Amino acid sequence: MPRLITAFSNPLVKQVRGLRDKKQRRLEGLFIAEGLRILTEAREAGFLPSILFFNGAEPPHPLLRTLIEQIEAADGDVIETNADILGKLSGKDNPGTVIGVFEAFPTGLDRLDRASADLWIVAQSLRDPGNLGTILRTGDAVGAGGLILVDDCVDPFSVEAVRATMGALFTQMIATAPWEEFLPWLRSAGGELIGTSLNATLDYQQPRYRKPAFILVGNEAQGLPPAYEGECDMLVKIPMRGKADSLNAAVATAVMAYEVINQWRR
Amino acid sequence: MPRLITAFSNPLVKQVRGLRDKKQRRLEGLFIAEGLRILTEAREAGFLPSILFFNGAEPPHPLLRTLIEQIEAADGDVIETNADILGKLSGKDNPGTVIGVFEAFPTGLDRLDRASADLWIVAQSLRDPGNLGTILRTGDAVGAGGLILVDDCVDPFSVEAVRATMGALFTQMIATAPWEEFLPWLRSAGGELIGTSLNATLDYQQPRYRKPAFILVGNEAQGLPPAYEGECDMLVKIPMRGKADSLNAAVATAVMAYEVINQWRR
Numbered sequence: 383m384p385r386l387i388t389a390f391s392n393p394l395v396k397q398v399r400g401l402r403d404k405k406q407r408r409l410e411g412l413f414i415a416e417g418l419r420i421l422t423e424a425r426e427a428g429f430l431p432s433i434l435f436f437n438g439a440e441p442p443h444p445l446l447r448t449l450i451e452q453i454e455a456a457d458g459d460v461i462e463t464n465a466d467i468l469g470k471l472s473g474k475d476n477p478g479t480v481i482g483v484f485e486a487f488p489t490g491l492d493r494l495d496r497a498s499a500d501l502w503i504v505a506q507s508l509r510d511p512g513n514l515g516t517i518l519r520t521g522d523a524v525g526a527g528g529l530i531l532v533d534d535c536v537d538p539f540s541v542e543a544v545r546a547t548m549g550a551l552f553t554q555m556i557a558t559a560p561w562e563e564f565l566p567w568l569r570s571a572g573g574e575l576i577g578t579s580l581n582a583t584l585d586y587q588q589p590r591y592r593k594p595a596f597i598l599v600g601n602e603a604q605g606l607p608p609a610y611e612g613e614c615d616m617l618v619k620i621p622m623r624g625k626a627d628s629l630n631a632a633v634a635t636a637v638m639a640y641e642v643i644n645q646w647r648r
Numbered sequence: 649m650p651r652l653i654t655a656f657s658n659p660l661v662k663q664v665r666g667l668r669d670k671k672q673r674r675l676e677g678l679f680i681a682e683g684l685r686i687l688t689e690a691r692e693a694g695f696l697p698s699i700l701f702f703n704g705a706e707p708p709h710p711l712l713r714t715l716i717e718q719i720e721a722a723d724g725d726v727i728e729t730n731a732d733i734l735g736k737l738s739g740k741d742n743p744g745t746v747i748g749v750f751e752a753f754p755t756g757l758d759r760l761d762r763a764s765a766d767l768w769i770v771a772q773s774l775r776d777p778g779n780l781g782t783i784l785r786t787g788d789a790v791g792a793g794g795l796i797l798v799d800d801c802v803d804p805f806s807v808e809a810v811r812a813t814m815g816a817l818f819t820q821m822i823a824t825a826p827w828e829e830f831l832p833w834l835r836s837a838g839g840e841l842i843g844t845s846l847n848a849t850l851d852y853q854q855p856r857y858r859k860p861a862f863i864l865v866g867n868e869a870q871g872l873p874p875a876y877e878g879e880c881d882m883l884v885k886i887p888m889r890g891k892a893d894s895l896n897a898a899v900a901t902a903v904m905a906y907e908v909i910n911q912w913r914r
Binding site: 550633 | 689692693778781782785786787788789790791816819820853886887888889890891895896898899902903906909910913
């Protein structure tokens with residue numbers, strides 16, 4: 383049976399609210415995901431929250447009922463609460479009706495099975511949680527093996543990033559690594575590193591891409607460091623006809639990724 | 649000479665802060681843009697703010713000096729202030745060093761010169777300011793004539809949307825219209841309406857796109873209404889291999905737009 387918590391001062395409420403802070407997430411190994419859609423995607427991918435908060439004032443959606451049953455069967459903690467508490471936990475004025483607390487999963491490169499896919503996306507110093515989410519969704523759409531976050535990227539377990547992934551966090555593999563660790567891992571087996579850069583002269587539709595392909599995109603404002611561009615097997619540019627310098631990083635990643643899979647599906 | 653304002657209670661501060669509200673923007677015909685980069689893009693595109701707030705505590709960037717000179721030469725109001733006031737005006741904890749107040753420009757379909765471009769982007773009930781900004785930047789990159797916002801889209805003059813456009817608001821044409829007005833306008837001259845839809849069976853790489861092309865994308869959550877899909881000359885889908893239903897709307901727009909211009913540049 384769900385237990386009822388409606389006090390801001392409740393220690394569990396305080397603890398979960400603390401998970402909006404990165405340090406706290408690291409310390410506890412937990413993160414928050416909101417919304418019935420994302421939690422259902424998670425469940426279908428085999429991830430159940432260890433704690434679930436739901437709004438008791440609303441008639442329970444059938445998917446919420448399924449979720450509650452499965453969490454209870456797994457000895458999880460199901461908590462009935464109200465919109466105020468949910469808003470406090472999510473930091474949103476209009477919180478969803480449900481928030482789940484999940485155990486963070488490990489993000490080492492060693493978890494990636496390189497044989498599982500022909501295409502991988504590598505993002506370097508990506509700072510925007512919305513871009514991270516969008517790129518992860520793109521990775522899902524193009525059948526990428528996963529997203530590798532190199533150097534100082536936004537935390538994929540932040541509330542904003544999880545929200546932006548729309549559930550792809552649970553269906554796509556994510557790894558994090560500094561460049562010094564990523565590069566030897568990459569070179570330990572076959573695969574071409576394809577950098578997208580404003581400095582490149584090669585049009586992105588010119589090369590014939592080979593499998594496996596690792597698409598590398600740089601920071602939103604700076605692009606890739608020159609030294610990293612130097613390590614790429616190929617440096618390509620997406621043509622831009624406009625006055626502004628650059629496509630959004632997530633858009634550039636998607637345009638590049640679709641070119642690669644379009645070549646392969648011909 | 650700049651005048652100094654550092655009081656929250658100053659009427660101008662209150663008025664400009666009010667521009668974060670859509671009704672107020674409509675009433676006053678003004679909107680806010682932040683950041684030296686965006687304001688410089690605006691200036692280069694021929695748009696100067698009628699009021700400029702800048703942080704007097706920081707050494708003025710050369711681009712800021714140029715901006716101030718030109719605004720003063722145009723009899724604009726240049727106001728030296730502090731980070732607190734800038735934060736209050738922008739609603740951000742980390743405001744930029746500069747905020748400009750611009751006159752909103754008209755967004756009627758009659759402002760669009762159809763002969764000016766072969767490609768146009770049409771978004772229906774787009775809700776996310778980040779997506780609006782990203783699509784506008786994509787429009788700039790692919791050389792689109794402009795972005796037409798159909799039905800109940802996010803306000804392109806909202807602080808969040810302006811921020812997300814990174815300056816493309818000033819270089820790209822924007823029009824807004826209800827569908828009932830857009831459709832006769834579209835049909836009043838040549839042009840193919842290409843809808844992107846999860847319901848389509850035609851792969852987006854199959855058709856040969858003709859000029860001028862109008863790419864139509866639907867709401868982030870709902871996609872296009874069936875009746876609108878029925879009005880399209882062509883309904884295409886971008887292949888998705890993943891478990892989630894959909895690419896981000898701005899990503900789908902970009903993948904589609906690059907397919908069209910890639911065909912034309914072959």
